[in-house]
Amino acid sequence: MGQVLTLELESKAAAIRELLTEAVRRFGRVVYANSLGAEAMVLTDLISTDVPQIDIVSIDTGRLHEETYELLEKLQRRYGNRIRVVYPDAEELSGLVARQGINGFFHSPEARVACCNARKVVPFKRFVAGYSAWVTGVRREQSPARSLGSPVEWDDQHGLYKVSPLLDWTEEQVWSYIRTRKIPYNVLHDRQYPSIGCAPCTRAVQPGEDSRAGRWWWENPEARECGLHPRVRTAAVQS
Numbered sequence: 001m002g003q004v005l006t007l008e009l010e011s012k013a014a015a016i017r018e019l020l021t022e023a024v025r026r027f028g029r030v031v032y033a034n035s036l037g038a039e040a041m042v043l044t045d046l047i048s049t050d051v052p053q054i055d056i057v058s059i060d061t062g063r064l065h066e067e068t069y070e071l072l073e074k075l076q077r078r079y080g081n082r083i084r085v086v087y088p089d090a091e092e093l094s095g096l097v098a099r100q101g102i103n104g105f106f107h108s109p110e111a112r113v114a115c116c117n118a119r120k121v122v123p124f125k126r127f128v129a130g131y132s133a134w135v136t137g138v139r140r141e142q143s144p145a146r147s148l149g150s151p152v153e154w155d156d157q158h159g160l161y162k163v164s165p166l167l168d169w170t171e172e173q174v175w176s177y178i179r180t181r182k183i184p185y186n187v188l189h190d191r192q193y194p195s196i197g198c199a200p201c202t203r204a205v206q207p208g209e210d211s212r213a214g215r216w217w218w219e220n221p222e223a224r225e226c227g228l229h230p231r232v233r234t235a236a237v238q239s
């Protein structure tokens with residue numbers, strides 16, 4: 001499917017295959033937490049095609065854009081239902097909404113974190129229990145916090161290794177890979193949404209704004225993480 005990658009991209013893709021294959025050899029059970037963003041299209045393609053030992057999971061928070069669900073369906077068709085979808089605990093979510101309201105996340109940083117915790121972090125932790133490492137699509141360019149990452153590091157927050165194969169990819173390289181391989185992507189990217197999360201907490205960015213400026217835009221930029229990515233780098237692991 002798609003055309004041949006440039007030599008530069010093929011070399012970068014080969015480095016990812018090598019890193020992920022080594023992660024499977026070293027850590028055993030590895031899971032990719034698929035955010036369904038542009039970076040996720042690259043990793044979904046590489047993992048599904050070349051490192052099928054890695055499981056792929058996406059979290060349906062219940063507040064995603066319709067365009068995101070449409071993308072998920074296209075990916076399920078293209079990659080043969082490789083993506084396992086997990087959900088928040090219904091009781092926990094019901095309690096959260098009873099306490100802070102259906103859109104309570106707008107009212108305070110604590111309420112927002114509580115919502116991300118119930119809808120993303122808890123389902124994620126529940127799913128990754130039993131895995132030794134997880135793969136993320138974070139890139140250094142995306143935020144000051146993410147610029148501190150290492151390709152393989154111990155994730156103290158979740159108690160497993162974290163593998164980030166795309167850290168040094170540029171946005172242009174991500175899109176070049178997607179277009180060359182003709183991979184489906186979220187059509188919201190064509191409407192100035194470089195980073196896409198839940199519908200109420202994501203908006204389009206203005207020209208020149210940081211790529212994550214549309215996520216939780218009402219908060220301090222340093223605090224804009226969903227809880228899956230610790231902001232303080234822990235022990236880096238030699239690969």
Ligand code: SF4
Pocket residue numbers: 061063105112113115116117119120197198200201226
């Ligand atoms: S991004 Fe918004 S709606 Fe989604 S889990 Fe976090 S606070 Fe809740």
